[in-house]
Amino acid sequence: MASVPTTKPKRIRILSPLMVSTYEMASGLLIALLFLVGTATALVFIIWLTTVLDFSRRMRPVRMIEYPGRGDHAAGFARDMDPPGLEELEEVLEEPQLEAALEAVTDVASTVAAARDALQTDSAVSSAGKGQGDSRPPGPLGEGENVIPPWERWEMRFESTSIVIYAQQIDHFKIEVAAIGGAPLVDYARNLSKSKPDTRQGESKTEKRIYMTWKNGKLREFDRRLLTKAGIKVNNRIVMQFIPEDLYKLLHQLEFNNTERDPKEWLKTIFGLKKRGAGWEFFIIDQHFRPPPP
Secondary structure (H helix, E strand, O other), rough: OOOOOOOOOOOOOOOOOOOOOHHHHHHHHHHHHHHHHHHHHHHHHHHHHHHHHOOOOOOOOOOOOOEEOOOOOOOOEEEOOOOHHHHHHHHHHHOHHHHHHHHHHHHHHHHHHHHHHHHHHHHHHHHHHHOOOOOOOOOOEEOOOOOEEEEEEEOOOOOOOOOOHHHHHHOOOOOEEEEEEOOOEEEEEEEOOOOOOEHHHHHOOOOOOEEEEOEEEEOOOOOOHHHOOOOOOOOOOEEEEEHHHHHHHHHHHHHHHOOOOOOHEEEEEEEEEEEEEEEEEEEEEEEOOOOOOO
């Protein structure tokens, strides 16, 4: 009887579900590497994009505005005629009645000068009938543009219940507080946070900065107390704040950034003050406009 050859059964290797094959390890490593490379590339692209594109708010250019001013002319409600100049005198010299013409010119010049010296208030001048003064606001002599000047349209609101914090706000913007009247010179005080603020004196005619005064309230009393601390008398005197050139430009910039409307339409701008970092900054609370000029 022939024997039947027997074959050994093949061994089947059964892998545990928890084991990872070499192929899976390689593919996982490749995917992770691609992810890292993609993330790094995206970050580099974002960094490059921030250097090329400007995401900040674009500042509107500030144009120089020429405001009307009367210079050293006397204040009034209209305009006095200016005395004749040399060009008028040349025309007079050609006239046959030379003595009468020169005498008339002298009378006109004397009348105008006397009217300016005697000018007091609008009502007094009107009733006397001796001149009208100059209706333009204080400032460098010129007609300027039909724009309401800052000292008539700006309102600045400080919020502070503490005189110490208020003095720090004033010092942050380098504002000078001054007392005018009752003395030949203007008394200024700055660095009001110090125990003894810095003081100086100056002539009012040399002052070119715009100034602000408090209508009423606690901050008005703070100004008087700070001047008193500096050794400046405030009784029967006008207390005001003088705005430095840097702050003047900053407030103008805020107005231009806040609206696209022409400055000739600006009627009133109300500024507020808020804390920023270790200091403060101004912002526009509200801005009112008048009808555009024809």
